Amino acid sequence: MTVTDTTLYGKASAQAWVRLHPRLTRRAAWLDHDGPLPIIEDTVIRLTVEKLPSGGLNKPVRLRWSGTAATANDVNRCWQSFLRRFDLEHTFRLFKQTLGWTRQARSSEAADR
Secondary structure: OEEEEEOOOEEEEEEEEEEEOOOOOOOHHHOOOOOOOOOOOEEEEEEEEOOOOOOOOOOOEEEEEOOOOOOHHHHHHHHHHHHHHHHHHHHHHHHHHHHOOOOOOOOHHHHHO
């Protein structure tokens, strides 16, 4: 378990469980798989923050990482990368909405303008 002080989220606590694997079933991607289902090991990280910048309800976030020998530095890098990516994606979404890039053209003539 790691605890880190952040400026936006207060204390961020991360717990990691290594070599966990999801219980695969014969649905979706594994529907046509012949033979026994494979065991896919990975690391599950549970991130809990003290507060959200928006003031919303902060629920724990679970992240899955394909590494199986996670150190404390690996766990911290994973959740910090997730938060950075989350911030960037929402920034691009805001820009696209502001510029009108999310609107659908109603006709081909409107799209040519």
